[in-house]
Amino acid sequence: MTSPNEIRVPANEITVAKRIDASIAVVGNPNSGKSTLFNRLTGLKQRIGNYPGVTVERHIGVLKHENRAVELVDLPGTHSLSAHSLEEHIAVDVIFGRMEGTRTPDGILAVLDATNLYQGLFLVQQLVELGLPTVVALTMTDAAEKGGIQVDTAELSALLGVPVYPVVATTGAGLDMLRRALVGIKDITPPRRVRIWPELAAAAERLAEDSREPLRFAELERLLIDGPTESNRDILGKLSDAARARIDTERAALFEGEPPIARDARIRYTWVRSVLDKVQKSAPAFVTWRSRVTDFLNLPVPGTIGLFVVMAIVFQAVFAWATPIMDAIDASSSALSAAVFQRLGDNAFSSLIADGVIAGVGSVVIFLPQIIILFLFIILLEDSGYLARAAYLMDRAMRSVGLSGQSIIPMISSFACAVPGIMATRVIPNRRDRIATIMAAPFMTCSARLPVYALLIAAFVPATKVGFLNLQGLVLLGLYLFGIVMGVLTALIMRQTALRGPKPPFALMLPEFRRPNLQTVAIQLLGRAKVFLKRAGTVIFAVAVIVWALAYFPRANDIPADLDANTAAAMQMEQSWLGRAGKVVEPVFEPLGWDWRVSSAVIAGFPAREVVIAVLGTVYAVGDDADEGTLSGRLKSATRPDGSKVFTLPMVIGLLIFYACCLQCAATLAIIRRETNSWRWPIFAWAYMTTIGYLGALVAFQLGSA
Amino acid sequence: MAINGSTLATLKRGQKGIIRAINAADPQVQRLMVLGLVEGTEVQHASSAIGGDPMEFRLFGCGISLRQEHARHFQVAPVGAGD
Numbered sequence: 137m138t139s140p141n142e143i144r145v146p147a148n149e150i151t152v153a154k155r156i157d158a159s160i161a162v163v164g165n166p167n168s169g170k171s172t173l174f175n176r177l178t179g180l181k182q183r184i185g186n187y188p189g190v191t192v193e194r195h196i197g198v199l200k201h202e203n204r205a206v207e208l209v210d211l212p213g214t215h216s217l218s219a220h221s222l223e224e225h226i227a228v229d230v231i232f233g234r235m236e237g238t239r240t241p242d243g244i245l246a247v248l249d250a251t252n253l254y255q256g257l258f259l260v261q262q263l264v265e266l267g268l269p270t271v272v273a274l275t276m277t278d279a280a281e282k283g284g285i286q287v288d289t290a291e292l293s294a295l296l297g298v299p300v301y302p303v304v305a306t307t308g309a310g311l312d313m314l315r316r317a318l319v320g321i322k323d324i325t326p327p328r329r330v331r332i333w334p335e336l337a338a339a340a341e342r343l344a345e346d347s348r349e350p351l352r353f354a355e356l357e358r359l360l361i362d363g364p365t366e367s368n369r370d371i372l373g374k375l376s377d378a379a380r381a382r383i384d385t386e387r388a389a390l391f392e393g394e395p396p397i398a399r400d401a402r403i404r405y406t407w408v409r410s411v412l413d414k415v416q417k418s419a420p421a422f423v424t425w426r427s428r429v430t431d432f433l434n435l436p437v438p439g440t441i442g443l444f445v446v447m448a449i450v451f452q453a454v455f456a457w458a459t460p461i462m463d464a465i466d467a468s469s470s471a472l473s474a475a476v477f478q479r480l481g482d483n484a485f486s487s488l489i490a491d492g493v494i495a496g497v498g499s500v501v502i503f504l505p506q507i508i509i510l511f512l513f514i515i516l517l518e519d520s521g522y523l524a525r526a527a528y529l530m531d532r533a534m535r536s537v538g539l540s541g542q543s544i545i546p547m548i549s550s551f552a553c554a555v556p557g558i559m560a561t562r563v564i565p566n567r568r569d570r571i572a573t574i575m576a577a578p579f580m581t582c583s584a585r586l587p588v589y590a591l592l593i594a595a596f597v598p599a600t601k602v603g604f605l606n607l608q609g610l611v612l613l614g615l616y617l618f619g620i621v622m623g624v625l626t627a628l629i630m631r632q633t634a635l636r637g638p639k640p641p642f643a644l645m646l647p648e649f650r651r652p653n654l655q656t657v658a659i660q661l662l663g664r665a666k667v668f669l670k671r672a673g674t675v676i677f678a679v680a681v682i683v684w685a686l687a688y689f690p691r692a693n694d695i696p697a698d699l700d701a702n703t704a705a706a707m708q709m710e711q712s713w714l715g716r717a718g719k720v721v722e723p724v725f726e727p728l729g730w731d732w733r734v735s736s737a738v739i740a741g742f743p744a745r746e747v748v749i750a751v752l753g754t755v756y757a758v759g760d761d762a763d764e765g766t767l768s769g770r771l772k773s774a775t776r777p778d779g780s781k782v783f784t785l786p787m788v789i790g791l792l793i794f795y796a797c798c799l800q801c802a803a804t805l806a807i808i809r810r811e812t813n814s815w816r817w818p819i820f821a822w823a824y825m826t827t828i829g830y831l832g833a834l835v836a837f838q839l840g841s842a
Numbered sequence: 843m844a845i846n847g848s849t850l851a852t853l854k855r856g857q858k859g860i861i862r863a864i865n866a867a868d869p870q871v872q873r874l875m876v877l878g879l880v881e882g883t884e885v886q887h888a889s890s891a892i893g894g895d896p897m898e899f900r901l902f903g904c905g906i907s908l909r910q911e912h913a914r915h916f917q918v919a920p921v922g923a924g925d
Contacts, residue, residue: 216876253880254902283903398866401875406882412902434889434898528907529891530899541896645877646898646905 147765154200158322159207159239161231163263164247165255167521167645168212169275171195172653173247173305174210177315182210184663187235192226193663204319207242215255217262217354218397220566225367232355234370243269243321246641250280250287250302251648253416257408257745258401261330264296266354269324270432271317272300278307279650286417295411297327306653329353332407333400336360339386346379358741361396366604413687428647433525443529447548448520450513456585458505458552466575469498487688488681496567496680501802506583506667510549510556511664512657517545517654523563537624538631540566541644543573547623550580551616554669554804568635572627574808576822578799579623581616584746589615590683591749595768611792618796622828630737668807679743679802688749709755714740728794728830729787729837731776738794745800786840790833796831848920850879850899850913853887859918860884871915877906879916 139788164170175182178197185194195210201376211230212223219225222645226235233240246263248256264270274289299317303310317324332339338442340356347356351374359368364383372380391399433439480486523545531541542564550557557577564570581589589612597608631637692711695704709715725735733755741748749767756770774782799805799822808818853859861881866872878901881886886900895910 218876220873220876252902252904255904258876258878283905368910395866395869395872397869398864401872401878402880405878405880409882436890436892439889440892524907528896531896531907531909532891532893644896644907646907648905706851781898 141238156207157319158210158242160199160243160245160318160321161241162208162210162245162247163227163231163259164213165215165252165259167251167647168213168247168252168256169305170213170247171210172656173273173275173303174208174833175653175656175659176305176308176311177318178208182659184562184666187226193206193802199205199318199565201315206319206321208245208318209238215259217259217358218542219367220565223565224283229367232358233365241268243271243318243324245318246270246272246298248272248274248300250274250277250285251283253287253412254405254408257411258404260296261332261404261407262354264327264356265329267326267329267352269319269321269326270298271314271324272296272298273630274300274302277302279648280494284418288415288417292411292415295330295414297326297330297419299404306651308417333403334388339390343375343379343382344384346376346382347374348376349374351375353762359383360390361400363387363396372815384663389542437823439525440529446517446526450510450517450548453509453513454678457509461505462502465498465502469494484688484691488684491688492681492684495684496677503555504668506553507556507668508661508665510552511559511661514545514549514556514560515657515660515664515808516652518563520651521647523648526645527563527645528646535549537628539569539572539576539627541566543569543576543627546573547580550577550582553584554578554580554801555807556664558804558807559664561811568631568637571812571817572630572635574811574817575630575824576623576627576823578801578804578821579619579626579797581619581796582801584744584801585795587746587749589792591771592788592792595771596783596785615796618793622797626824667810674806683714683740683743683747686717687712689713689728706755709736709751710736714751715755727838728790728833729782729784729841730791731782733774734782734791741800743800743802745795745798748800750793784841786837789840793832793836795828797832799825845863846917848918850885850908850916850918851897851910853885853918853920855887855889858884858886858921860921861916862919863917865915868912868915870912874906874908874912874916878902878904879906884921885918 137624162174164171174195174197177199177229182195182197185196187194192212197208198209199206199208209230211227214224214227216224217228217231221227229235230238231241231244242308242709244263244266246260260272272291272293274287277287280287287302289302290299301310301317303314305311329337336357337353339360340353343356344351344353351371355368355371359371360383362368363484364372375383387396389398407606433442473494476486476490476494480489512524517526526544527541528543530544534541534543543561545563546557546560549560554577557572557580561570561573561577564573572695593611597611600607602610687709689712692708695707699707714736715732718732718734721735721739722730722732725738730738733752737748737751737755740751752771753767756767756774771783774780805818805822809815812818848859850859850861861879861883864871864875864879864881866875879899883901887897888900888905889898890896896907897910897913898905898907900906
């Protein structure tokens, strides 16, 4: 099975000059400093792809040291080898060699956070049981020492039976020793098994005697704990029928009615506590400014206020910083188009290049500043540990609409642009929650809706004062609130119907605040930008060229040569496929008060809603005898053949409602396709939002005109 | 298994307690056990969101947040009075 999202990276392709000696899986808890260490070890020599059929990113890098090279595979963070979330399933499947397109690792680099040995050792102990050559990197030793925690590395190494290397990934201390150990991982003797649960080991041995081919004890132990499931079907197939029949009796005797996961956790954490007693010495931690800030932000009310301040700053920065760059991109693509016409003259080819290709590329690139700035903040907040805290603070409010606190960041991000908002839903572990959030996100008023709102409000809403507030501002605020209400209602309805399911568990790790690592931030940011340009870019670009062709062909022959350019363009528009399409669908939009011109502009706006302004500008630019120079003036004076005004107040309100709802954004559709891995959801979202927009506009126009 | 008396949900802010018994029937509670909330472990109620839910607990230096409905499944023996 090959998914279009997948980039297969065979080992021989990333071998630059040296042979890859071994493939090492990098495993650790979430937030253990795993990615920072991985980036430190591999630098920019890494490839980002996807695991087959899912949107979990696959990071593979090469570590070179003293003329030897090994391949490192950075696995999603996990707490246990009993997988819980999608990401944990992938980590476990790769470790056991069950992942399609990935070979069984030759060794394990276990990342252990010195400030959180408790949860870390729970996982590392399970990794050691795999019996593969294993190296432990003890990270954050500097932070641990600051917090008054001393770790006896030699004792820890002796108790685990594997080498332990203390490192500080941010400064690079200790990395050379680790590198040397990793390139020579095949020389490391696999660890002896630490028998912390003799009954389980005995049961696994009994099963092993009955297997048709040699099986790893660790896999059999997992089979006993997790029971026969989809993910360990392979192992079941390798057992004899007799052994398979015995699994249930073995499990019953082993767990005595206790939930296996609970028994597993109880036994292993008891062992972890005994290890901690021997290797960890805690001195009373002195109060740092950081712990004071943490304590203050942990108070319910200051914490919540702090969250709103942070979001306000992010939101402000996205608009304030991105606007000048977006204006510059807009200006340079216009200038480039003008230059093309000047050079090549006015013909089909130059129009394709200027209005199709350059405008198409521009419409993709113009999103980049906002995406990069927003993601910079999201990554900084995530790496500093604040994102988890935001989810925690907002959980109760989000729960009332059927979501969890983890949906708050994607929703707020979508006010800038739904594309990074939807990409940010990756932090939501529950699939139903995640899709409900993706369906709600495009309702948030994004920056591309703003120019459409601004145009229509400036032209048709009087700038009168309501109290001390401006009516135009109030209408804009109302549209923002309308989007929020629609999004929340959508999530609520989805969670009750198509995405009905058990409430997702809410167990969120709340890491201490820490300074984000710049290299990690930069690598993640580049990765996100590339993903957007590649995946969304191709779709937007293709649609932009198609819309260009629809507006350009067929050429109108009967335009008098002496006609002014504006009227000629408007006549061409009427002649084109787009204009004809507008006329064909006019009856559909007639009940909304739209004429064929508005209808064709709305059709043209399918790939990017702000395009509607440009098209309206063309179709209503009839003759320079029109005394109105501005677009809003032209719209105001637009009439039907019978002389009645097209843009009446009910029609404009309907149009605003339509734009608040409909999903006229190819980038969003492309990203929903990518993130849900199916066309089902983008098609549903488009149909659903367009229907709501249509009905809203219908009600507004019919009630208002009655 | 019925859980009576003090639970994680009844710990006061700043108060510590040692987990004594867990009603592990709920898979979501089992997940919390995988994260380290098991019998014999000392936890501290560090903070809560507005309205007291969800709650944040500290164990061995790591913070973990859970909802009250799950915190009720963990019986604890309180240590000290909290603030």
